Amino acid sequence: MGDYIITTNQDRCIACHACEIACQSENKVPLEATLGKIVVLGPKMVNGAPRMTSAFIPCFHCENAWCMEACPTEAIRRREKDGLVYIVDSLCVGCKACIMACPWHIPQWNAESGKAIKCDLCMNRIDEGKQPACVAVCPTNALQFGRPETISNTTRERYAYGLLEKNLKAA
Amino acid sequence: MKKVVNTLCFMCSVRCPIQVTVENEQVVSIRGNPHVPAMNGGVCPKAAAAVATLNDTQRVQSPLIRTGERGSGQWKRVSWKEALDYTADRLKDIFDKHGAKSSVYCERANLISDISKSFMKAIGSPNHFTHDTVCKGSINTACRSIIGYTDGQINADWGNAKHVILYGRNVFETVEVKAMNGLISAMEKGAKVTYIDPRVSITAAKATDYKMIRPGGDLALNYALINTIIQEKLYDIPYVDRWVEGFQELCSFIDPYTPKWAEPETAIPAAEITKLAREVSKSKPNVVFHYGYRGSHHPWEVYFRRSIMILNALMGSIESPGGVFIKKGLKDAGYKAGLKTYGSQKFPEMEDKRRFDGCGQELFPIADPAHGVGFMFPHAVLNEDPYPIKVVFAFRYDPLMSNPDYNTNLKALQKLDLIVSSDINFGSTTALADVILPESFFLERSDPLQMGSSLKPAINRRIACVRPRFDTKPMWWIVKQLAERLGVGQYFPYETAEDIWNYQLADLDIKIEDFDATGFVSLSDKAIWWDRNDGINFKTPSGKIEFVSNLMESHEIPSLPPYEPLDFEPGAFRLMGGRCMFHTNVATQNNLYLNHIAPDNPLWINTKRAKDLGIANNDAIEVESNAGKAVMRAYVTDMIHPEAAFMLHGYGHKEVESKRSYGKGVPDSLFEERHYDKIGGSPAMDHTWVRVKKV
Numbered sequence: 060m061g062d063y064i065i066t067t068n069q070d071r072c073i074a075c076h077a078c079e080i081a082c083q084s085e086n087k088v089p090l091e092a093t094l095g096k097i098v099v100l101g102p103k104m105v106n107g108a109p110r111m112t113s114a115f116i117p118c119f120h121c122e123n124a125w126c127m128e129a130c131p132t133e134a135i136r137r138r139e140k141d142g143l144v145y146i147v148d149s150l151c152v153g154c155k156a157c158i159m160a161c162p163w164h165i166p167q168w169n170a171e172s173g174k175a176i177k178c179d180l181c182m183n184r185i186d187e188g189k190q191p192a193c194v195a196v197c198p199t200n201a202l203q204f205g206r207p208e209t210i211s212n213t214t215r216e217r218y219a220y221g222l223l224e225k226n227l228k229a230a
Numbered sequence: 231m232k233k234v235v236n237t238l239c240f241m242c243s244v245r246c247p248i249q250v251t252v253e254n255e256q257v258v259s260i261r262g263n264p265h266v267p268a269m270n271g272g273v274c275p276k277a278a279a280a281v282a283t284l285n286d287t288q289r290v291q292s293p294l295i296r297t298g299e300r301g302s303g304q305w306k307r308v309s310w311k312e313a314l315d316y317t318a319d320r321l322k323d324i325f326d327k328h329g330a331k332s333s334v335y336c337e338r339a340n341l342i343s344d345i346s347k348s349f350m351k352a353i354g355s356p357n358h359f360t361h362d363t364v365c366k367g368s369i370n371t372a373c374r375s376i377i378g379y380t381d382g383q384i385n386a387d388w389g390n391a392k393h394v395i396l397y398g399r400n401v402f403e404t405v406e407v408k409a410m411n412g413l414i415s416a417m418e419k420g421a422k423v424t425y426i427d428p429r430v431s432i433t434a435a436k437a438t439d440y441k442m443i444r445p446g447g448d449l450a451l452n453y454a455l456i457n458t459i460i461q462e463k464l465y466d467i468p469y470v471d472r473w474v475e476g477f478q479e480l481c482s483f484i485d486p487y488t489p490k491w492a493e494p495e496t497a498i499p500a501a502e503i504t505k506l507a508r509e510v511s512k513s514k515p516n517v518v519f520h521y522g523y524r525g526s527h528h529p530w531e532v533y534f535r536r537s538i539m540i541l542n543a544l545m546g547s548i549e550s551p552g553g554v555f556i557k558k559g560l561k562d563a564g565y566k567a568g569l570k571t572y573g574s575q576k577f578p579e580m581e582d583k584r585r586f587d588g589c590g591q592e593l594f595p596i597a598d599p600a601h602g603v604g605f606m607f608p609h610a611v612l613n614e615d616p617y618p619i620k621v622v623f624a625f626r627y628d629p630l631m632s633n634p635d636y637n638t639n640l641k642a643l644q645k646l647d648l649i650v651s652s653d654i655n656f657g658s659t660t661a662l663a664d665v666i667l668p669e670s671f672f673l674e675r676s677d678p679l680q681m682g683s684s685l686k687p688a689i690n691r692r693i694a695c696v697r698p699r700f701d702t703k704p705m706w707w708i709v710k711q712l713a714e715r716l717g718v719g720q721y722f723p724y725e726t727a728e729d730i731w732n733y734q735l736a737d738l739d740i741k742i743e744d745f746d747a748t749g750f751v752s753l754s755d756k757a758i759w760w761d762r763n764d765g766i767n768f769k770t771p772s773g774k775i776e777f778v779s780n781l782m783e784s785h786e787i788p789s790l791p792p793y794e795p796l797d798f799e800p801g802a803f804r805l806m807g808g809r810c811m812f813h814t815n816v817a818t819q820n821n822l823y824l825n826h827i828a829p830d831n832p833l834w835i836n837t838k839r840a841k842d843l844g845i846a847n848n849d850a851i852e853v854e855s856n857a858g859k860a861v862m863r864a865y866v867t868d869m870i871h872p873e874a875a876f877m878l879h880g881y882g883h884k885e886v887e888s889k890r891s892y893g894k895g896v897p898d899s900l901f902e903e904r905h906y907d908k909i910g911g912s913p914a915m916d917h918t919w920v921r922v923k924k925v
Contacts, residue, residue, distance in 0.1 A: 070414075070417075070418075071414055073402040073403070073405070073410075073432055073436070073811070074432060075274060075275045075403075075405055075811045076275050076811075076812070076827055077272065077273065077274060077275040077277075077278040079827075080275050080278040080279045080823045080824075080827070081259070081278040083823060084278060084279060084281050084282060084823060085258065085259050085281075090822065090823070090826050101435055102430050102431075102432065102434065102435035102869060104868065104869075108439075108440060109430040109434045109435045109440055109869065110435055111432065111435040111436075192259065195259075195261060195271060195272070196259075196260075196261065196272050196273055196278050197272045198262070198270065198272035198273055198274050198405060198407045198410070198411070199270065199272065199410065199411060199414055200270050200271070200272065200411075
């Protein structure tokens with residue numbers, strides 16, 4: 060995801076779709092297009108108890124971005140500073156090559172403008188020091204946005220501190 | 231120019247504190263108010279979708295007077311002056327013949343209730359009721375009967391709970407952000423959540439333990455839990471000794487209601503009930519048996535809700551951290567006065583004080599007149615009992631689809647001489663109105679200050695974020711205009727929202743500017759708990775928790791009547807209504823985004839039952855009760871008890887103006903028969919049997 064990552068805490072996610080709605084509403088995305096998508100499994104019975112789980116799928120901002128390579132007009136570009144992959148709207152000719160090339164078909168079709176659109180992780184908001192809309196709106200903090208190294212650090216620390224607290228109490 | 235505004239949401243009645251970013255008069259984003267840490271920065275999907283309603287051209291865009299048949303969608307666009315003059319002239323005519331008491335004012339209880347109630351007092355009608363009466367009238371009554379406070383005056387200390395028991399209280403689909411995050415953090419600290427519901431909701435999937443109870447079996451379950459807790463002395467003995475009146479009576483009453491006895495009523499094995507009682511007791515007093523909302527609305531509801539509060543009392547959880555707390559207000563925070571109310575003015579004596587619903591009077595002596603018994607509205611209209619009702623002010627409340635029995639409600643509304651509606655959208659009652667006085671959306675208006683009673687009380691402010699998109703007005707303005715035309719304008723001494731705020735703050739050393747930084751004024755830095763050994767101020771006549779209730783017994787209503795077994799209709803399904811996280815009652819189905827995600831309401835039925843009836847998933851089915859019949863879609867699933875059928879509330883809109891929601895789904899009220907709790911005043915919305923067959 061360029062230099063960033065969005066993770067889903069499945070215990071906290073309640074599948075409320077606020078992420079999708081805020082993305083659509085704040086980025087003025089047409090109703091049929093979903094830039095960041097929450098995928099929900101369940102509730103279904105697992106060992107006699109109802110359970111559910113979910114994962115949020117924005118654009119991954121790949122290092123070797125299929126969409127970028129497929130674009131015949133160089134409308135899809137990568138930001139120098141953080142590797143975010145975005146579409147220059149005025150250069151898009153609406154050929155949909157990016158949608159076909161992406162293994163997950165993540166670029167979306169804007170039927171109103173006849174152009175491709177995609178998640179740019181709300182790069183304008185990132186430049187203002189804010190989080191992407193999907194993450195900022197999440198009512199349970201199930202979505203986390205950050206640099207992989209930071210998220211990795213905090214997650215490992217949270218896990219290890221829990222363990223250490225237990226050990227200390229036991230000792 | 232970008233600005234941020236801290237205000238209060240109103241996509242649902244929770245009214246979360248939010249921060250709205252506005253650029254060039256456009257709302258850019260809505261987030262949780264960052265000055266309220268419990269909001270965690272986020273908002274629910276409804277608030278995320280609020281901008282679509284704000285800018286929706288399918289809203290009511292100006293005052294309208296009906297020109298065609300009721301519901302035909304034919305309107306004359308008029309000025310505010312013409313609409314208000316027309317309304318007042320019609321009212322004067324009707325009041326001349328039938329008196330002001332022939333009018334009923336119903337509303338979604340809100341920051342303006344003080345003004346709306348004052349309006350009715352000023353014109354001389356005792357007939358005001360709120361939407362609360364439909365979903366929580368009996369909870370209110372039950373709570374007052376046992377602790378002297380309404381359910382609105384207590385709350386759960388979610389974040390510190392160690393075991394939470396929810397009866398259809400669908401925390402994770404209600405998305406009351408602060409409460410939900412409290413519960414999540416408690417669960418992360420190891421708290422257990424037991425969720426009881428005939429249907430698997432998102433909350434069921436998140437709970438530590440889920441029990442698929444037989445529909446209507448909640449009271450039996452609670453009696454069996456109480457039985458075990460008393461038999462095995464699992465209750466908080468010092469707390470019960472100190473605070474409970476009527477414990478001995480409860481002990482003798484509960485004796486026959488063993489877990490074994492409860493098995494057929496609940497479909498929960500006796501051993502599981504015993505286990506739950508033991509487990510919960512280990513966590514006492516940090517236990518919440520949640521008393522509300524939704525789930526199990528039956529004619530005995532007041533006793534079911536009382537049984538929940540009895541369990542809380544046995545756990546010693548009332549006014550314990552991690553339990554249920556009594557909300558604290560200005561006086562508890564050391565202030566000498568409260569917010570000044572318009573309702574405290576001296577109004578002329580009413581000629582006839584009999585209410586249309588008999589609430590607080592002969593018919594419902596212990597139900598709460600502050601909210602009324604809205605269920606009685608169609609009855610009063612159709613039977614002119616206790617006198618003719620000619621006018622309804624449907625102000626942000628939709629009696630047609632919100633009350634049970636759609637067809638009867640429709641008949642009642644059609645019988646009225648005048649329907650005055652104030653709404654954001656064309657709701658189902660609004661579409662039938664004679665005159666619509668459209669209210670501005672919550673992002674477009676400032677409202678009276680809200681007293682935020684809690685452990686840490688605060689006063690909160692809703693303030694306009696953008697100018698009204700259309701020719702709409704705040705409710706306090708509309709009400710004052712009507713009052714002036716009816717000759718009682720003197721009771722509404724304000725021109726602007728600031729005037730109202732100044733009036734409310736008159737007795738306090740708090741200024742309007744104090745709200746500017748955060749949107750609220752905090753009244754206490756630390757949580758105010760009363761001493762649970764000696765300082766709990768129960769508002770019952772005895773000053774204690776009354777298992778045997780003075781309120782009830784003094785009206786010859788038994789506190790602990792014998793349990794009556796559930797009825798059963800072979801071949802039929804017990805219909806339950808409910809909510810999802812995308813919609814607020816009947817109000818949001820036409821929102822662009824919310825409609826897209828949740829457009830329709832199929833009927834959930836159990837896989838085995840469906841198979842017996844030859845029904846496959848998505849089949850068209852005919853659903854019929856004694857109240858109504860409709861064709862809908864079947865959702866066949868294992869996630870519901872075989873005896874139950876479930877449908878979401880709020881669908882089946884037929885307002886031609888609301889093009890997205892038009893004709894989608896079926897109102898649950900169409901099937902709901904007129905069952906009700908004769909004591910608490912709630913409609914028994916989950917009590918109807920429906921018959922289902924393949925089309």
